[in-house]
Amino acid sequence: MIDIACGVDLGGTKINTGIVNSKGEILYNIKIPTEAQKGPYEVIERIIKSIYEVVDKTGVKLKDLSGIGVGSPGPLDAEAGIVLCPPNLTGWVNIPLTEILKKEFGIKIRINNDANAAALAEYLFGKGRGINNFVYITVSTGIGGGVIINGKLYNGANSNAAEIGHHTINFDGPRCGCGNYGCFEAFASGTALAGFAKDVVDSGKDTIIKEIAGNRAIKAEYVFEAAEKGDKIAIELIEKEAFYLGIGIANIMSFYNPERIAVGGGISCHWKVLYDKIMATVNKRALKPNKEICDVVKAQLGENVGLLGAALLVLRESKGVL
Ligand SMILES: [Zn+2]
Structure with missing residues (x-):
């Protein structure tokens, strides 16, 4: 039925x-x-x-x-x-x-x-199908996540488990919307990438990001567009973005030991550009048995x-x- x-x-x-x-x-x-x-x-x-x-x-x-x-x-x-x-x-x-x-x-x-x-949803109908230990991350304005453990959604003690965006990746980092400093979200979300791009533009460095943005506020999307056109500063920003994502993903492998991590959200639209760079950091930082069992993929379900x-x-x- x-x-x-x-x-x-x-x-x-x-x-x-x-x-x-x-x-x-x-x-x-x-x-x-x-x-x-x-x-x-x-x-x-x-x-x-x-x-x-x-x-x-x-x-x-x-x-x-x-x-x-x-x-x-x-x-x-x-x-x-x-x-x-x-x-x-x-x-x-x-x-x-x-x-x-x-x-x-x-x-x-x-x-x-x-x-x-x-x-x-991703577990039942997307890239998590048949994967009993599975983590979904969404990277867009912020970073969120959900964890499936032994085929069940893990809620934690009071339903706030897997606040993946708010684990600290740099204790000395910028203030996050949650009040903490140096959260994964404050480094690797689309908002963070746009913020880093704005800093670079404001410092007067030679980049076409400003030109692409015109009168609009700088968005993560413009950084990817500039990188595609060979803009060196934009390419560096994306390398940093992938580096931060790699650190967070390596940590997630240590937290949950999943068989698969699927990445969704706006930033995942640029998976081809990011994947190798993310994995270079993951391979350097994740524990060997944890990374050997786990693949990292772009989520399947869309908006x-x-x-x-x-x-x-x-x-x-x-x-x-x-
Ligand atoms: Zn936070």
Whole structure:
């Protein structure tokens, strides 16, 4: 029997809501702006409306859904269904999201960290298929991750495991959005790469990155574009990016001893440029048995990985998925 569920991928800028079946197929989805600046209750109203809309458009009845799953930025308490205080959602402090949605819809509600949900999707329907010990990393604005141990999503003691972006790779490094210094995310995220590029441009070094950006703020994307055109400074920046990613990935091999690490998110679109450079650092730094057992690959599922994962928070509990 094929089950269906509603998934909501709640992001700082977009809400992606859809109906997903237990074969991992998205039947219908919509993306709307989060408008996070309006505060939690306005955002929750938008989530509720989006759920009614996908239900209406697909002609599905609420009672036919296995439930509603929400992937939300952390930190959160998945068990209690409470979003604690995500830095990129203004005013969200201890919001009982599960309770609010349960009251509205009267069906099963599950919430989890967005990167954990994405890891579940990649494990079940992407590059993690059949890999019992698997780590998914997303590298874009920030860095997040999710870990599958012995075929199960690892939540940790209070659902904040695998905050991979916030392990320190340089104790003396720049301040991270989380308040700590020198986090993996502060060195290797797309935002970090753009920041390093801005420093270089501001220092007056000879690079076409500024030209590519024009009047726009510098983005990681422009660094890759400049490197492709042979810009030496951009090539150096990308070498540094791959070096930092390599350090983080080598550490992840030590933490979890996975058989595979899949890298998703915006930066992974440049996998061909990055891969050899990342692996040069991994091979130098990771413990031999850990690196021998583990391959590092580009994630397979694209921009809807978070939506798929959110629905799977519910569907994995029904037969046929996990
Ligand atoms: Zn941090």
